[in-house]
Amino acid sequence: MNTRAGYERQNLTGEFAYSSFVPSSLPPNPSVVLDAEGVELLVAAHRQLALLEGLAARIPNMELFVSMYVRKEALLSSQIEGTQATLEDVLDPLVDVNVNRDVADVVNYIRATEFALRRRRELPLCSRLIREMHGVLMEGVRGQEKYPGEFRRTQNWIGGAGSTLKNARYIPPNVEDMNAAMSALETYMNAEDTLDPLIRTALVHYQFETIHPFLDGNGRIGRLLITLFLMEQNLLSTPALYISYFLKQNRIEYYDRMTEVRRTGNYEQWILFFLRAVAVSAADAVAAIDCLHALHEKNVGVLTDGTNKKQRTTLTKLFSYLEAHPMIEVKKTAEALGTSYNAVSRAVAVLIEKGILEQQAQVGKTRIYSYAEYLEILRGDT
Structure with a gap:
């Protein structure tokens, strides 16, 4: 040949x-x-x-x-x-x-x-x-x-x-x-x-x-x-x-x-x-980027709606972290953000209430939360 x-x-x-x-x-x-x-x-x-x-x-x-x-x-x-x-x-x-x-x-x-x-x-x-x-x-x-x-x-x-x-x-x-x-x-x-x-x-x-x-x-x-x-x-x-x-x-x-x-x-x-x-x-x-960007804009609006200034700071930090880590657990996230465990825990509860986060699973005593809509867009082709 x-x-x-x-x-x-x-x-x-x-x-x-x-x-x-x-x-x-x-x-x-x-x-x-x-x-x-x-x-x-x-x-x-x-x-x-x-x-x-x-x-x-x-x-x-x-x-x-x-x-x-x-x-x-x-x-x-x-x-x-x-x-x-x-x-x-x-x-x-x-x-x-x-x-x-x-x-x-x-x-x-x-x-x-x-x-x-x-x-x-x-x-x-x-x-x-x-x-x-x-x-x-x-x-x-x-x-x-x-x-x-x-x-x-x-x-x-x-x-x-x-x-x-x-x-x-x-x-x-x-x-x-x-x-x-x-x-x-x-x-x-x-x-x-x-x-x-x-x-x-x-x-x-x-x-x-x-x-x-x-x-x-x-x-x-x-x-x-x-x-x-x-x-x-x-x-x-x-x-x-x-x-x-x-x-x-x-x-x-x-x-x-x-x-x-x-x-x-x-x-x-x-x-x-x-x-x-x-x-x-x-x-x-x-x-996919269009969808992710639209989701970002929508949820930024949700975050600013009905939250006080102090709470909004933690929520914004957590939300930014979620866009790079759409699956989280509280302890590791608190360490990464340099924020107390309790503050992150409260912010997670607010994001669940606002429909941004969902509890995904529990491994031992550790609860895993996911940014489900974000994951859904990414998962499209996998």
Whole structure:
């Protein structure tokens, strides 16, 4: 198999012989050419991203929404890999003590995202940053024996449970080719290119997944790269896009489209799928932010109605905290707000009375309360 996207290399001999894929460097040669549908999708994706950016600049509490979006994208991206966790699991105020293996995966993805957003101020998008992100993603969770923070030193392959090199669905580049391909990808991510930045983002994600430089966690790091590259290209100023919802909904097509590039060299059909994913995901994000903002405005009005000035101060502090932590328990919340337990307890009672908070559960003596309407909007796609 020798296509525009790469070729098969024969490795070892005799009964140990196998072939691995060697990806061609980006950009594709001959260059990407979009048909009329592709151009239309490209325009639509840019339009939706511009709308999302406009909202981000206009809404005063956008940072709070973004912190929730990071959690949502982490959850959805992990669910693609088969992680069994819910939004409530991830937002549980007792997550430190209730954490299980699946929730730990999502929590680490959140940490890796937050780490990458900070670190990109000091480093360009490069192999070093990617390895550091991977180190955070795999810290203390399953797969941690698979060289967290390091590119693989052995051959890996993709296939069902129990598959081997003999019957694998896909065998990424051998270690030597993988290191060369990652070096070329790093160069491409930081080079000038005449291709549209959204097309480049599609190519970067495909290429990373094809190289598969880690023994575990490639899918999650590859999807995190989408957000980081869009920010690097100044198409996003915040990680408010949760593209993993579309990719999860269309999981089989997602994998099949990347396989098709390797099989035939047809990058264009993958780019069309990716542009659709961006357009739909950005439109979803815009709709959700509109709903969250409307809910915020409505409840700010409810809070100021019929409360005295002293009580209103605590209620406002608690309400702001809720928009970043929509599931709470009183003790932890009082500590976070630097307010007495009793004051928070009284404020919680007022918010229940006003229909903003609901008691969700009781764990031992600890009562968990949730900002149910807010959670309902966020839960939409999970």
